[in-house]
Amino acid sequence: MDTNLQHPPVALTTESSQTGSSETNNGAAGVPLKEDTDLVEQRPINTPESSQPQRSWKSIWAGFKLHYDMPSQMVILFLLGLFGALGHHLYYQGLHGQEVQDTEWPVRFGTALSFFVKICLVGSVEIAYKQQAWLIVKTRTFKISTLDVIFSVCSSPFGFAHPEFLFEAFIAAVIAGLVWILPLCAIASPSTLTIQDGDRIRTTTCNVSMIDFTRENGFGLDSDDQDRAGMSYWDTYGSPGAREDGIYTYASPSSELRRIFQLSTLTYTGPISPSTPCPSAKACTYPLNLSTPVYHCEQRQEFGGENPLGYNKSQLVPTGPVSYASYSSVNEDIGGKPFAWKNMTPSTQELGVFTEIPTLWVGWVTKSSGYHSSIAECTLYDAITTYNVTFFGSNQAAMHQTAISLVNPLLPNGSSKAPWEEDYQQFSAYHAAAYMFRSFLSGNITSDPLAGFIDRTDLIQTNLFDNANGYFLYDDLPEALGELFQHFWLSTISDSRLHSQINRSALCDITESVLLWQYNPFWLALSYLVAIGLTIVVVLIGSYCFYKNGYSMDITFSTFVATSRSPDLDKLVEGHYLGHHPKSRDILDAKLKFGELVTPSDQLPLRERRAAFAFPNNVKRINSSKEFLSKNE
Structure with a gap:
């Protein structure tokens, strides 16, 4: 000295x-x-304060770093971890439901974010731990072996086996434990973002099967498309009952129309499906607009029309034996021609002229909580019906009706349809289909004590009846019959042997099987919330330690150079100047405390007073770190 x-x-x-x-x-x-x-x-x-030189920016910066550098680092690292966790969630949320383009890098990037959060939170906790460590070594006396653990436990978990560290520095041990536990938040990251099978819908142009009944007009024996059939047969010049002027007149439904009608009405699975326009897609949906006749029914109190068998409401169950009855309001021959045409000669101008379309009369009984009898008259209307047609794979799953718009009766009262009109053949096709439908429904079902019921109608072949008693399964029979009639029109779309069947371009929504990102935020949110919550507590503890210490402390080499230069330590480590491991028990069991060194020379200049680790009797508590630091500047 x-x-x-x-x-x-x-x-x-x-x-x-x-x-x-x-x-x-x-x-x-x-x-x-x-x-x-x-x-x-x-x-x-x-020296008076006014005469002292003003502090330079370097000294101001040094003072700032002394008091605020490490607290700022602790808070900044915590905020980086917090925003990193939020960014991780938002990144995965943005991927959720998106098609997988790359199966590796999004997960890798998410894992990198998770480790970034872990690094920031652990770094913040470590800074708080250092301040807690220095606070307890100033207030308590520890063995050197315990001090070794206090200053190394963040890098070696074996220190948690040291009893004195766990019981005498419990809060520090808990904070140090978080340094090892917080990295577990990175484990939940990969499991929260997975790849699952999903669907992608895109709109494209498809070649769909359609029906255009206007093609019936002008189609005859001299047409080019003779390998396909029209919807009705016509009487021509020279055939029995034909007009002498050679104009076509309606004769009957065509055999092709009868075939498709039988197939559609007797199936239990709905209309016959056309081929899918999207064979390679998982699902394919497109809109379909049909301009076809539909039956519009209205409730009646009593049967009407020509009523060939003289039905009346009293004959319906329970007052009578009839549970179902149907007929046309006007009698027609076997092909659907009005009986009035039979009395006309080929030279008669009215031959082939439709003056009315028969209405459909239906009476039925339902039995649920009791017997309910109803009567309805159904009129044939021009209508535009809209459907959504959906295919799943190569199978048609549904033709869902979305709207129906009635235009006007197919043949309004007082109107007629003559053979020389341009749309006569189209009208005849509609009439042929309606005639087959009325014929299919005609007849009755009567109760029988022995057989249960006796049917005299082809409608019994459908699934509209209860096979045990012959009663209808639906309270609204006209709605069920209307749907059955629409199924026939939908089935014509699939009949490539009809001249009216065509293919047209339409917009299709194609559903394809793709891989999609699936984000389950529960475990990611849980792990991050726990980690961030614990870090907040530790940051508050670290802030308190900063306040109590009055300055920032680290565990770097330079820190121990400044805090371990005391005569007690010089004497204690004699013969162990290399710091080699293991150390003797005399060194490890020695108890030290950090504080201001107590020396006999209290008259030493203030700049010569020092703080260091020493034996408990040779140090005293640093009451004011600011005063001590200012005296030693």
Whole structure:
């Protein structure tokens, strides 16, 4: 130690200042006094505050780093971890439901985000732990072996096996434990983003099967498309009952129309499906607009029309034996021609002219909580019906009706349809289909004590009846019959042997099987919320430790150089200057405390007072770190 510091010149300086200039000019003591005067000039004690030089920006920056550098790092790391976790969630949320383009890098990037969050939170906790560690070593006495654990447990988990560390530094042990536990939040990251089978819908143009009944007009024996059939047969010049002028007149439904009618009405699975326009798609949906006749029914109190068998409501169950009855309001021959045409000669101008379309009369009985009898008259209307046609794979799953718009009766009262009109053949096709439908429904079902019921109608072949008693399964029979009639029109779309069947372009929504990202945020949110919540608690503890310490502390080499230079330690480590492992028990069991060194020389200059690890009796508590630091600047 410097000789001048062992014999401080403070007293000399003071005495010199009191004796005046005469002593200063003493020749015998001139040189020493000159040195003392210089020393006094280097260490002014009572210099007024106004005369001290202003602090430079470097000293201000050093003071800021001393008090706020590490607390700022702790808070910044925590905020980075918090926003990293939020960004991780938002990134996965953005991927949710998206088609998988790359199966590897999104997961890798998510894992990188998870590790970034882990690094930031652990870094914040470690800074808080360091401040807690320095706070407890200033307030308590520990063995050197325990101090080893306190300053190394964040890098070696074996320190948790040290009893004194766990019980004497419990809060520090808990915080250090979080350093090892928080990385587990990265485990939940890969499991929250998975790949699942999904569907992608895109709109494209498809070649769909359609029906265009206007193609019936002008189709005859001289047409090019003779390998396909029309919907009705016609009487031509030279055939029995034909007009002499050679104009076509309606004769009967065509055999092709009868075939498709039988197939559609007797199937239990709905209309016959056309081929899918999207063979390679998982599902294919397109809109379909049909301009076809439909039956519009209205409730009646009693049967009407020509009523060939004289039905009346009293014959319906329970007052009568009839549970179902149907007929046409006008009698027709076997092909659907009005009986009035039979009395006309080929030269008669009215031959082939339709003056009315028969209405459909239906009476039925339903039995649920009791017997309910109803009567309805159904009129044939022009209508536009809209469907959504959906195929799943190569099978038609549904033709869902979305809207129906009635235009007007197919043949309004007082109107007629003559063979020379342009749309006569189209009208005849509609009439042929309606005639087959009325014929299919005609007849009755009567109750029988022995057989249960006796049927005299082809309608019994459908699934509209209860096979046990012959009653209808639906309270609204007209709606069920209307749907059955529409199934026939839908079935014509699939009949490539009809001249009216065509293919047209339409917009299709194609559903394709793709791989989609599936994000389940529960485990990611749970792990992050727990990690962030614990980190908040630790940051608050670390902030308190910063406040109590009054300055920032680290566990770097330079920190231990500054805090381990005490005579006690010099004496303790004699023979162990290499710091080699293992150390003797004398060293490890020695108890130390960090504080201001207590020396006999309390008269030492303030700058010479030091803080270090030493034996408990040789240190005292640092009451004010700010005062201690300011005195040693």
